[in-house]
Every structure is written in structure tokens, then in C-alpha cells.
Amino acid sequence: MERMVQIYGCLVSLLQKCIFRVLSVGPMPNHIAFIMDGNRRYSKRCNSMEGSVHKAGFSVLKTMLKYCYEFGVRYVTVYAFSIDNFKRNSEEVESLMDLMVEKIEGVLKEESNFNRYGIRIMFSGNLELLSQPVRLAAERAMLATANNSRAVFSVCVAYSSTDEILRAVRKSCEEKWDEITAFSLGGSEQDEMDHRIILTDIEKHMYMAAAPDPDIIMRSSGETRLSNFLLWQSSHCFLYSPSALWPEIGFRHFVWGILNFQRIHFYLDKKRKQL
Amino acid sequence: MLFSLHFSPPPVIAPLPFKPLSHVPHHHHHTLNMLPSTHVLKPPLCSTMEHFTLNHHGKGGEEEEEEVDQTLPLGLRREAMPRHVAVIMDGNRRWARSRDLPVRSGYEAGARSLRTIVELCCKWGIKVLSVFAFSSDNWFRPKVEVELLMSLFERGMQEDTGIFLRENIRVSVIGDLAKLPEALQELILNLEETTKNNTHFQLIVAVSYSGQYDVVQACQRLALKAKHGLVEPGDIDASLIEQELETYCSEFPHPDLLIRTSGEFRISNFMLWQLAYTELFFAQSLWPDFGEAEFLKALLAFQQRRRRYGG
Numbered sequence: 001m002e003r004m005v006q007i008y009g010c011l012v013s014l015l016q017k018c019i020f021r022v023l024s025v026g027p028m029p030n031h032i033a034f035i036m037d038g039n040r041r042y043s044k045r046c047n048s049m050e051g052s053v054h055k056a057g058f059s060v061l062k063t064m065l066k067y068c069y070e071f072g073v074r075y076v077t078v079y080a081f082s083i084d085n086f087k088r089n090s091e092e093v094e095s096l097m098d099l100m101v102e103k104i105e106g107v108l109k110e111e112s113n114f115n116r117y118g119i120r121i122m123f124s125g126n127l128e129l130l131s132q133p134v135r136l137a138a139e140r141a142m143l144a145t146a147n148n149s150r151a152v153f154s155v156c157v158a159y160s161s162t163d164e165i166l167r168a169v170r171k172s173c174e175e176k177w178d179e180i181t182a183f184s185l186g187g188s189e190q191d192e193m194d195h196r197i198i199l200t201d202i203e204k205h206m207y208m209a210a211a212p213d214p215d216i217i218m219r220s221s222g223e224t225r226l227s228n229f230l231l232w233q234s235s236h237c238f239l240y241s242p243s244a245l246w247p248e249i250g251f252r253h254f255v256w257g258i259l260n261f262q263r264i265h266f267y268l269d270k271k272r273k274q275l
Numbered sequence: 276m277l278f279s280l281h282f283s284p285p286p287v288i289a290p291l292p293f294k295p296l297s298h299v300p301h302h303h304h305h306t307l308n309m310l311p312s313t314h315v316l317k318p319p320l321c322s323t324m325e326h327f328t329l330n331h332h333g334k335g336g337e338e339e340e341e342e343v344d345q346t347l348p349l350g351l352r353r354e355a356m357p358r359h360v361a362v363i364m365d366g367n368r369r370w371a372r373s374r375d376l377p378v379r380s381g382y383e384a385g386a387r388s389l390r391t392i393v394e395l396c397c398k399w400g401i402k403v404l405s406v407f408a409f410s411s412d413n414w415f416r417p418k419v420e421v422e423l424l425m426s427l428f429e430r431g432m433q434e435d436t437g438i439f440l441r442e443n444i445r446v447s448v449i450g451d452l453a454k455l456p457e458a459l460q461e462l463i464l465n466l467e468e469t470t471k472n473n474t475h476f477q478l479i480v481a482v483s484y485s486g487q488y489d490v491v492q493a494c495q496r497l498a499l500k501a502k503h504g505l506v507e508p509g510d511i512d513a514s515l516i517e518q519e520l521e522t523y524c525s526e527f528p529h530p531d532l533l534i535r536t537s538g539e540f541r542i543s544n545f546m547l548w549q550l551a552y553t554e555l556f557f558a559q560s561l562w563p564d565f566g567e568a569e570f571l572k573a574l575l576a577f578q579q580r581r582r583r584y585g586g
Binding site: 082084085160161162165173196197198199202225227228232234235236240264 | 485486487490491493494495497498501502508509511512513516539540541542543544547548550551552553554555556557580584585586
């Protein structure tokens, strides 16, 4: 029986690799972002224990990461914890934070895996809002994988797009203020124009500045909204919202997302070249 | 809950604000001063529940309720109507091409579709409609097409001024207007001035606009204020940014629902900051074919959604 399961596993893996080969003929997304929605609903449906609400979700995350990197997607971003999620009940927030520390420690132990595959881990968000254990664990993980350059895994934690934009606006005003005050004596209108803040001034201060804009944002559970995730960066990306809850997300959803991305890619590319 | 503290019930005798063609100044403008000054993405600005529940508690509420519901198609709940709907009017050119018509016909059909939706919004109690008429990216289209669009905007504004005045509709135009032909700029300013005191409904037309442009221009204005000592860069918070965004001209600056037609699943740089918790609806039909039935479908879908705002 065990032998049968092994053979079945190998066949599935072979089939997946074949499908990836076929998909690779078309354009490939460089950056996929995930909003992992539906964990609580799944847990209610399965009557799971309180503590295991997000564990099933984490296991699906690992699988999707594997698909992304095997398929050659260089940048993967996940919405792990929004600033607005701090509003949730303290038990849930605490269990999420504990899970995060647990998983980060696990990653640090298996450091060789991330280093073997050349994956750099980044934690994007207002990390000062996190408790010290989580923040320190995050900083250690970033340091341990800082030299990796084949792929990037961004975990958005204590993140919200409006907070990201606000911080970037504040920083660019501070930067320009230094410049402007240096020229304020006898400053002309032309000086004012020359020192106006432009798009790139703001963009470079975004938490997500190190990654290109996502090509696909996938939100599970059928909710079609961004919930304050990558608002700035999603201006031209493909929004995909399968109705399956996050713990139900699998290979077929991944493939379907890629196929739809490829279908519209030619049109989007033409538009981008016009800009 | 914030609205329930400051919102006064409607007067007994006056016609309902939800009735089409109402000219009775209603009380919505009072709430403008009550908008929270802190982080403005709190639920009260986006949710519809508290706002409409109070009207049912006003005097003569039962009679009003019966009368009001007759203007709504079956299935739509008055208390769950979005206050602000945004639309990306995509598909005009494809519509024309599919009928072997010139591009101009596509845009004209699109304008007719817009008039229908404005009428429905007024009838069904939606307070604000924002439409993405011309993106910053659209400047890269062929010159002939850009000129055609500019002339259509001019004509549309001239022809519909009477309707806006009659129906008590306020028109606001957002975007980098300095790039538009001068004649159109003047027309826009006059139209905004003429309709600025209208209160039944607001039509926001985004021309030469993009969400990123909006944030950049807000940032530039804040930098200028910092230069003149009006604000410290370190004190800049979400509400200060909100006040500088072009959607600050509206009582309800954040869309509750965004509809994009023609089956494209992206936002294309429309209102990024304001769409943080907006429900997105992607309609398959092309914009000139988007009529009452499709709009109803989008609103019904919106009313099924559970909005949690991260909670």
C-alpha cells in the first residue's frame, strides 16, 4: 500500500513538472503576490481546534512557494499580517505571532534550504509594531539570507499599503525639505519646480521598493478586494480571486492563475511599452 | 457608529432624499464637518449600515420606507446600497470594432451608457459616482484619438449642463487638468462652479488622472506646506494625505464598489489609496452594453459581500 502511495506521489510530481514545462513556453510572471484569505472560515467548516486555524494555511503556503520557485517565479510576496489585523481578538493575534516566530525559527534551523535555493527572505512592513520576539526573529532571518540572490520571498507583516505610502510620503517630504530649505534663500519658482517631489522620490521609500510590481495578485476565498495590500504596486497587475478558501488552494488554482495571466500578458505588455 | 452620533433624522414633511429629482436640500452636508480627522480608513467612512438605518428611525419612517422601496428593483436592499460607486468604463473601442463602426461611435455609445448609470444612481440612492474617463496613461494614445476624446468631453459638458442643474447634480473633475486644452479647462471650472452647491448627487469625472498621480500631487502639496512652515514632515499622517488627495472634494471619498467592464481584471492605476477596502466587481460586458441589468447584478453582488476591514 505504501509502495502504491509512493508511486502515485511520483506520478503526480512528474505530471506537475510536465505541466510546468508546457506553461514555460508562454510568458512567465516574475512576481506573484498572495492574499491568504479564508483560514478562519475553513477552520469553522472543519471544526478544527483554535490553535490550528492558521497551521493548515501555512502548509499550503509552503506548497505554493514550491510551485512558484519550481516554475521560475523570482519574487513571491504574501500578506501575512495587516496592521488592521491587530483589531482582531488578542488570542488570535497572539497565536498568529507565535506561529510566525515558530516558523521563522524553523527556517533559521533549515537555513541551508533557503540558502541552497538562493532565496532571500524580506519582512516588509512597520516592524516596530511587532513584539520584540517576532521582530528579532524576522531580523535574524533577513540577515541569514541576505546574500541570496536567485529569488526573493517577501512577507508583509504589520503592513498596510496606506501605511507604506504614508511613510514614503513622509520620508520624501523630509528629504526634499532638507533640499528645499538649503535653497530657500532667494529661491525662485524654477528652483521650486526643480525640487518638486516626483513619483520615483516616493517609490524608493516604499517597503516593497526592492521588488518589481507584481504580475499577479491572487486572493483566495472569492473575496474581490485588495484590503490595503500593494495598492501602489497593483496599478497594472492581474487580479485573480478563486473562490476556494486558502487551505483548499492547490496546483489547479496555481495553473489556472498562470494561464489567465498568459492570456492577457500580450495585451498588458503592449500597454506597458506605450508608457 | 460615528455617524449615528451626529446624523439628524430627516424632516417629516420634506420629500425623501432618495426620491429621484429631489431638490430638497438634505442633511448630508452637515456630516462633512463631522468626518473623523484621524486615520480615515475606519469603517464609518465606507460602511453603509449606520447611515441608512437612521432614516428608518425618523418620523413617518414606515410610510417613507414603503415609498422608497418601490424605486428599488427587487432584491436590492436600501440599507446596503453603496454610497460611492466607481467605474472604469472600459471597452468602448472594442465595442465599435466589433460592429465595424468608427471609434467615435464607441465613445458616443459609452457616453449614453454613462447617462443611464447616472440616472440609476440618482434613482437608487447612490450618492457619488466616480468615472475613469481618461487616464494619465491615455495621453500615449494616437493624437487623433486623444483630440476626439477631448472634443467629446467638451460637447458632453456643454450639452449636459442643463441636466446637472435640473437634477441637482454636482460635477467635480479630478486629474492633472493643466494638460487639457485651455477651452476644456475653462469649461470644467465653470461647470464645477455652477454646480458646486448641488446636493442630491455628485459625479466625479477623472480626466488625465491616475491613482499614483493623486498621491504624488498630494505629497507635493504637503512638501510645499512643509516649506512654508505649515506642517512638519514628521507630523504628516493619513488624514493630512486624505485632505490633499483630489477626492477630498467629496463627502464620501472612498468608493464602496468599483466596477470595471469588458472583463479585464485590473485597476489600471485608478484611485489607489482610496480603493484600500473597496469591493471590486469585474463585469464581462463592454461599457456601451453595461446597462441597468448589469448594474443591478453588480449591486446585488456587492450586497452579498461581507466587509471585514481586516477585522
